[in-house]
Amino acid sequence: MRAIWKGAISFGLVNVPVKLYSATQSHDVSLHQVHDEDGGRIRYERRCEICKEIVAYKNIDKAYDSGEKTIVLTDEDLASLPAERSHEIDVVEFVPADQIDVLRLGSPYFLEPEEKALKPYTLLRQALEDTERTAIVTFALRNRTRLGALRVRDDVLVLQVLLWDDEVRAADFPVLEKKTKVTEKELAMAGQLIESLAGDFDAAAFTDDYQEQLRTLIEAKEKAGEGIDTESTFAEKEDEGGEVVDLMEALRRSVEARKGESSDKPRKKAAKKKSSA
Template sequence: MRSIWKGAIAFGLVNVPVKVYSATEDHDVHLHQVHDKDGGRIRYQRRCEICGKIVDFENINKAYDDGEQTVILTDDDLSKLPEERSREIEVVEFVPSDQLDPIMFDRSYFLEPDGASTKAYVLLRRTLEETERTAIVHFALRQKTRLGALRIRGDVLMLQSLLWDDEVREASFPSLDEKVRISAKELEMSSSLVDSFASDFAPEKFTDDYQEQLRELIDAKLKKGDTVSTEETFGEPTDETGKGEVLDLMEALQRSVEKNRAAQKSDAKKPARKKPAAKSARRETA
């Protein structure tokens, strides 16, 4: 694994340097879009709506639109925000672990001790384990201030970003306001059904059937030879960068006009071809 961030857990006067790693990864088979007619790749381009040019990432800024005016924010503007510069995971309180609603959990990260000594790291881990509490922390990552939960997973400290309270929607459905009578017999039968499915959760027992079937489908097509050349799906490069260029109608028309004008000028400069001299007609004398 590769660390995505370095910082330090701070609670009281204790400082625990750590490296942060993404704890999860995507196992999906990634597909791209192609033209059904010829298999050519479909690409989405970052095209400026003013000049019509394709823009590289390094020339792109962020902006906020209030409906009437737009505020442009450069990378330099954002880097000056105090929260973004902070490399501290600040512990703000320790709460009973069962008080955290799972709906608030967002992304998960593993924390590795980053220093000559792991004592402070192990001390914090043991403290959370002994007290059966979770540390609520405040930190900044990728230009966003975040709330997080510092928990234990095996021998590792795990940081889980939490949704802010106003990011969790309230569920209110009028249909649930209706009074429904559940008999004791119905509840008993339902409980018996639950008992028949009762088990200890073992995530390794479950697999993503759709992704497995998709891989089997792809393997079967490869084995059958039902493929096209990957190089051919990129098409011919149409500009100096070697990337496919998408032209809008006006641009295509303008280029056609310019091409025709250039051809006409070229023809006008060429010397005119001399016509063969006409043979003089002989007069027949009587």
């Protein structure tokens, strides 16, 4: 991994120099646009609407349109902002972890300590674990002042961006104001369905079906060309249940289906043992 930012965690009089690394990466297949007639790649040009010339990135500035005039902001202007010059992750307060709304969570980053800062880094990490608290911090990254949550994952401090209060929309849905009654039987059946699907979360157990199918399609087209038969490549599973309108009936069938899946598992294991004998 390559560090994308260097700075220091600051809490009280303690200063912990750290490096920032992106904690996630995309697994999406990279696609680009082409002309459907000849397969030529589509290119986008940065063309000035006044002089009609194509403009290089180095000659492009940012601007704000006030409605009456355009205010140009150069890279030097933006770099002069005090917040942009700051390389501190400033701890504002320590809060209970359950007070952070998951709706506010943004991009996560790993924090690696400089070797000389290993002890204060370890101290902060253990203190967060012992108190079961999360540090709320402010910092500047990529031309933006950000709010963040500093927490522990394994032996590493993780900095996760939090959305500002005005960036989270209010869910205003009039339909939810209408009164609707849920019966005790429906609630009990829903509870049974939840129990039948209960388990511990394991992210490794889930796969991105779309990306896997996309790779399968690319490989098939690479071999067969335009003559590929997509129906045979992707055998779609038919819906055996049909349309179910009644809520209780839908819940009942769902619970029965889960019970059937659970009862099949021991049989499959027994079959494997029998075949290996």
